[in-house]
Amino acid sequence: MPVTTVAEPATSSPSVDDARPHAVVIGSGFGGLAAAVRLGARGYRVTVLEKLDAPGGRAYVFRQDGFTFDAGPTIVTAPFVLEELWQLCGRRMEDDIDLRPMDPFYQIRFHDGEVFNYWADVEKVREEVKRFAPDDLEGYDAYMKASEANYKVGFEDLAHVPFNSMLDMVKVVPDLVKLQSYRSVYGMVAKYVKNPRLREVLSFHPLLVGGNPFRTTSVYCLISYLERRYGVHFAMGGTGRLVEGLVDLIRGQGNEVRCGQEVANINVQSGRVTGVRMKSGESIAADIVVSNADSAFTYRSLVPPPARQRWTNNRIERARYSMSLFVWYFGTKKRYEDVPHHSIILGPRYKELIEDIFQRKILAEDFSLYLHRPTKTDPSLAPEGCDTFYVLSPVPHMQSGVDWAEKAEPYRRKISEFLSSSILPDLEQQVISSHMITPQYFQDDLNSFHGAAFGLEPIMLQSAGFRPHNKSEDVKGLYLVGAGTHPGAGLPGVISSARVLDSVVPDAAQAKGAR
Structure with missing residues (x-):
């Protein structure tokens, strides 16, 4: 096509x-x-x-x-x-x-079908936290205060500083120590909440900027507060x-x-x-x-x-460089009205899968996915009665040695079969337009070193x-x-x-x- x-x-x-x-x-x-x-x-x-x-x-x-x-x-x-x-x-x-503001920001779906809705409304998110782990509500509130503190330093104070010399870095060390920036994002989340699934809900954000939640500095916890304060939008x-x-x-x-x-x-x-x-x-x-x-x-x-x-x-x-991405763009001849605009679909493994991607650099049999359905908000992006989607899977960059010319279609098929059996019934029979990009695209077309989708880790x-x-x-x-x-x-x-x-x-x- x-x-x-x-x-x-x-x-x-x-x-x-x-x-x-x-x-x-x-x-x-x-x-x-x-x-x-x-x-x-x-x-x-x-x-x-x-x-x-x-x-x-x-x-x-x-x-x-x-x-x-x-x-x-x-x-x-x-x-x-x-x-x-x-x-x-x-x-x-x-x-x-x-x-247009999104509400919920995302729907986070676990491998067994359980869903966490990340609402724009703070109290609705707190209700979701209580539904998963009532004992973690106080910890969640404390985590969001820590996220706000990181936002004020990491985004408001430092995002526009040029850091032309080591002196610029030395000046911010006291703030970074106070924020415990030596912790990872996951480590900071784990300090406040105990429920394993809530830890995943609150720590996946570094993946949106090419980071490993278990190694990315906890300054990036600022994303949680950034979203709460300004919302998530779609153009x-x-x-x-x-x-x-x-x-x-x-x-x-x-x-x-x-x-x-x-x-x-x-x-x-x-x-x-x-x-x-x-x-x-x-x-x-x-x-x-x-x-x-x-x-x-x-x-x-x-x-x-x-x-x-x-x-x-x-x-x-x-x-060290960020992970890369496999992205399948597809259009369907029907609309999936119950599917939200943004879905995060978490696989059965979390830390182990991330280690496969970042450390071991292997293409695992399982995956976690981001499913984007923009026609939930803007039907004009597809022919009448149809839906536009893309599904994104974090994968290792080109140092993995994966031959994407050989692996892309089997990997796409595996993702399609999973979606068809879960959130998008009968998908393979509904697809009428398809396009893929792989780490090879990031390397060859976008000139990204090693095909890393986000540059330096x-x-x-x-x-x-x-x-x-x-x-x-x-x-x-x-x-x-x-x-x-x-x-x-x-x-x-x-x-x-x-x-x-x-x-x-x-x-x-x-x-x-x-x-």
Whole structure:
């Protein structure tokens, strides 16, 4: 079945006589698009270069057989980080984007069919906790207070700090010690609640940003409070509608997004960027370059080796990377009215499966799944009377040695049989459109090192100042945004990485003079 992409609006190129300093942004994921908007608001002429034939990066959109499939993020939290980008352009996001709150946020389904509804209403969640384990209610309340404390430090105080030096890290150590950030997310949850299933309900969130709940620093417990405070939302028309809205902002600033434009390397002279060279052979001069490409790929494949001192191949290869994903997109000729918008389907093993994925790097016989049914909220994403779905399974990245050309279809079939026997009866007979992506796609199409879906794994020694810096340590005039730099993966994280640029990228007048 043919896959087509989102139609790209016509590009209007800035005038060659444009006197503004020139910023080239490599990649049009949310981090790159947010960076382009911010740089445009600060007086830069911006050119966004995208390898794929449509913008979005991990938020690419597949269209086939009348179905719309969001390839990447489907959960919008902290909508204010998006609203700020519209405000920088003198516009209101609500005029362009229709965000709908989800309730419940997720339905969490255990392997025996028991269900925990993660409601937007705090008291309804507390009732769910009481239903599972009355003795854990007090512990749950205490955990949420700890989550709030982590949110205030990890998101409000630190997400926009550039961490240019070790001194920046030293300053935050007392707060991190006070928060017991040496614990894992699961360890922090286990400190407060005893019921095994509640521990799973409260600790799965790091998987949404590529982290192992048993190894990811407990700072990421902040996600629980972030969701409670701001809700979980869905953009009508799909996540691709957000991408279209950001591209429209960039073009409204007189700047451009060029798709089908693959960068071969970043040009560096005397330790400073001078622009980029395209695979086509074209060279584009720039005063600054912002890479929204995978950080490991940026340093390993785009920055010339002589210009690299800190992020050498050895250091990149010694780092630890997130898991990858197997995602099956499918459309059905009937509607499954009882299936919620977001379902987390947990398998019979929790810690053991996560160890298979992250440590042992083997493709296990069992799985846990995220099932997305956007047509619960927006029926326009499928033909009339049909449903659009995707089902996501965390899997090891390409260091596992799995041959996905051979394994993808049997793995899809196994997932389909499971769904058919549980939440989606008669599924195989109802599917009329199908598409898959595997770790091979993340490696080959998205240039993610090892096919890791979220870049560097968010463990303590690969967080904040220990990640590749937003302002390159190796090359003057080079900046990084996206999942592989600070603060990390997830929609709020990558958009916040662009906000860090406000404190490290020089004003437009200074940038023009520095070249």
